[in-house]
Amino acid sequence: MKQERVNKILEVLAERGIPQLVIADPAAIFYLTGKWIQPGERMLVLYLSVKGNHKLFINELFPVYDDLGVDKVWFNDTQDAVAILSQYINKESPVGIDKNWPAHFLLRLMEQAGGSRFVNGSVILDQVRMCKDGQERALMRDASRVNDVAMGQLVRLIPGGYSEQRLAQRLTVIYDELGVGCSFAPIIAYGANATDPHHEPDASMLQEGESVILDIGCKMNGYCADMTRTVFYKYAPDFAKKIYDIVFEANKRAIDMVKPGVRFCDIDAAARNHIEAAGYGKYFTHRTGHSIGLEVHEFGDVSSVNTAQVEPGMTFSIEPGIYLPGEVGVRVEDLVLVTEHGCEILNSFEKNLTIVG
Numbered sequence: 392m393k394q395e396r397v398n399k400i401l402e403v404l405a406e407r408g409i410p411q412l413v414i415a416d417p418a419a420i421f422y423l424t425g426k427w428i429q430p431g432e433r434m435l436v437l438y439l440s441v442k443g444n445h446k447l448f449i450n451e452l453f454p455v456y457d458d459l460g461v462d463k464v465w466f467n468d469t470q471d472a473v474a475i476l477s478q479y480i481n482k483e484s485p486v487g488i489d490k491n492w493p494a495h496f497l498l499r500l501m502e503q504a505g506g507s508r509f510v511n512g513s514v515i516l517d518q519v520r521m522c523k524d525g526q527e528r529a530l531m532r533d534a535s536r537v538n539d540v541a542m543g544q545l546v547r548l549i550p551g552g553y554s555e556q557r558l559a560q561r562l563t564v565i566y567d568e569l570g571v572g573c574s575f576a577p578i579i580a581y582g583a584n585a586t587d588p589h590h591e592p593d594a595s596m597l598q599e600g601e602s603v604i605l606d607i608g609c610k611m612n613g614y615c616a617d618m619t620r621t622v623f624y625k626y627a628p629d630f631a632k633k634i635y636d637i638v639f640e641a642n643k644r645a646i647d648m649v650k651p652g653v654r655f656c657d658i659d660a661a662a663r664n665h666i667e668a669a670g671y672g673k674y675f676t677h678r679t680g681h682s683i684g685l686e687v688h689e690f691g692d693v694s695s696v697n698t699a700q701v702e703p704g705m706t707f708s709i710e711p712g713i714y715l716p717g718e719v720g721v722r723v724e725d726l727v728l729v730t731e732h733g734c735e736i737l738n739s740f741e742k743n744l745t746i747v748g
């Protein structure tokens with residue numbers, strides 16, 4: 392197991408008086424063991440205990456024979472996996488439960504280990520995972536570096552006359568050739584489609600003067616990249632240029648704010664106040680950003696209601712946008728890594744207004 396990470400979790404468990412934790416999220420299990428196991432509907436649990444008797448409960452269907460530094464408890468499809476797990480649970484003490492553990496497992500465990508108090512244990516893991524360690528920082532940089540290369544190749548394809556769907560397919564080929572996967576289904580949106588922040592690529596073809604939103608992310612060695620660029624085809628109408636400038640400035644103002652001790656809500660406000668002052672506040676319909684790491688959306692967002700303070704090692708997106716229904720959509724997104732005195736921008740693809748074709 393990744394002992395430093397496990398130790399951090401155990402420290403927080405002890406502080407909060409939760410002596411045991413049931414972890415089921417494959418990303419969290421990877422974070423602690425270095426092994427991705429996708430159990431589908433079957434039970435997979437890493438049980439951590441402040442007493443040190445950690446166990447990995449795993450179905451015989453998943454042939455994980457390497458030494459992960461934790462004892463494995465095997466079971467098969469004919470056995471009651473939760474009953475086996477419950478034998479190891481200390482029924483006198485609270486149990487932290489993974490928030491994403493299917494209810495049928497938890498309800499069964501509540502029957503089996505009735506004396507225990509069940510609490511949301513994910514808050515502990517989520518908080519530790521927010522601050523990336525040295526190895527993770529390097530992996531986050533690597534993923535964004537590859538995403539920059541992919542964005543460059545994708546932008547060069549825009550004049551080729553592809554529908555949104557076809558261009559999205561080309562991106563999967565680009566990622567494949569670069570040896571990475573997708574961290575999420577890419578958003579490629581032309582013209583009026585770009586006014587839907589979560590538009591799914593369709594058969595639309597690009598017209599001159601339209602904007603193109605490219606919101607793409609690769610996944611490399613388990614870690615996610617995420618970047619959005621908005622470019623224009625052939626020319627940018629003056630009105631759209633004005634919108635672009637406002638969003639671009641909002642992106643820069645928010646990034647300029649990022650340093651340890653600043654609250655997430657103040658970073659959100661830096662972007663939002665600029666867009667509001669320009670008169671487009673109601674067209675910036677989402678939060679400014681989200682944490683990212685092993686998963687593309689992790690706990691902790693850059694929003695008006697998150698009063699938590701930023702700490703070194705946190706990685707999150709800064710992605711203000713303006714979506715004017717039926718007219719134009721613009722979003723500019725970067726990932727930042729908080730450093731001791733400020734932040735490092737993980738992706739470096741061109742951000743100035745770009746015309747292609």
Ligand SMILES: [Mn+2]
Pocket residue numbers: 617618681708710724
């Ligand atoms: Mn994003």
